Amino acid sequence: MDDITDYSFRELCKEFGADLLITEFIASEALNRDAEKSIRKMRFSNNQRPIGIQIFGADEDELLCCLDVVEQAEPDFIDINWGCPVRKVAGRGAGSGILQDVPKMLRITTSIVKKATLPVTVKTRIAYSSDSMVVTDFAEALQDTGISALSIHGRTKTQMYSGNAEWTLIGQVKSNPRIHIPIFGNGDIVCASQAVESKRRYGVDGILIGRGAIGNPWIFEQCQRAFAGEPEREISVAERVDVCRRHLQMAIDFKGERTAIFEMRKHYGNYFRGLYNFKPFRQALVATPTAEATYAVLDRIKEHYI
Template identity: 55%
Template sequence: MYCSLTLLQPEKCPLSQKMRIYEEERPVGIQIFGSDLQQMVMAAQMAEEAAPDTIDINWGCPVRKVVSKGAGSGILKDILKMIAITAAVVKAVKLPVTVKTRLGYDESDKPIVEVAERLQDVGIAAITIHGRTRAQMYSGKADWTLIGKVKANPRMKIPVIGNGDIDSPQKALEMFERYGVDGIMIGRAAIGNPWIFTAVKSFLQTGTLISPPSLNERIEVCLAHLDKAVEIKGEKRAILEMRKFYSGYFKGIPHFKTIRMEIMQLTSLIEIRNRLQQLM
């Protein structure tokens, strides 16, 4: 996810490095956020130069520093502006433009059924809806009822993708069957657990749950993740940011909590690599 203003400041955002796309990753989209129409248009055009398959506008991020600037789900307080910026981005690029958003800003106002249709009318190619308001952040349970109403709207012709609380293959199947969505998006459940996508796909196709990854496989993938993060972000930043992933990578491994706390204290790539390899 890229801030539109940051993209326009090359000294803060080395595009040649951060927007690197590998062919084996496709289809891939670049997501942008912001609240200024011209900045969003220019950011979308810059993102298009990296040759992704889609440009996604994030009208859903609930983080305070984003919302306080009228970006992310903060735009849900100004639907007219949301529609205007989206329309301008759609017109400015040749790639398909998609949107991710939420039900509304708070419990008193959940206009997603109307908003989805208006976004479709200005040309977006698909919409992803998180089943919470901005005020909820990630608390409580995601409400898929309105997502289902968007999908059931006979005027909606574009794909409707549901998001929120999908943390297992069984939950994914339930959401497809209950709400008829065209697709699902998995977010937090994939943190440190990239295997969830294969597990969900397999279950949807065969009805069979696949075996979880072995400890050695978890370690190998975790280390590959760490190495790539160091390559892109530098060792210090990568080590700090990787700390939020260890719980996911080693969830369910007996007595790993103590080891995780130990790894969290390590400050060099070599130390972390050595400690994890000792477990293999």
């Protein structure tokens, strides 16, 4: 997820049991221009393997051209984002915008698979809109492009993030006897029991967790435990503070204090979700301009709740 699953957060997701990681999406044009921020988004530790670098774009030449620099970073696979609905991406035919032109999506995907030496996977949505071609109609053709796995978010482009993810269609793709590549389901999984239930009900090969992981890298551990038939582990406030502190420290080391302080604000609400009367602490966390002041607030949280 953009500005969320950066290097530092992925380290924690891996530590807490994520099986597979994917970078934030990275614009092919920016990679071809050698834009520093985009090149940095491709960095990962060996610890984070298996990892995919996710690319997006609307222009076939740009997408093909960026493969060289992506492959130089040596990820385990390359993931194409045909799912992002935001206007500045989809509006120009990238992300889920391409679902308005499925033949173009198939053509570009075929070219990418042909040129890439690494496995290529695709992340997409169930359709562009409720009256356009749905994933059950084009999943086989996508498979025929030579991709190694397909991830499906159960919403249309026009739904953006509203309503509920429609897992029935994901299940139908998975149960198509002609589909042999792994199918990963995605959408609205925020706890381990939902992950277990969705896997059981829809038979998918794996589950992608997005928003449910924000400020909650433990969700992967809880899923691993649930799949192994073990009970949830209670995460203490002390552990939450310590992991949040490590997250901030790694983010600062990786992208500098200013950016790290700003981006970490997206995680605090979930790190400390459910704590009684947390509002003043939360307000302090999102207002502090320096690392030092943030660490001081984290210390106060620990003292207050333990």
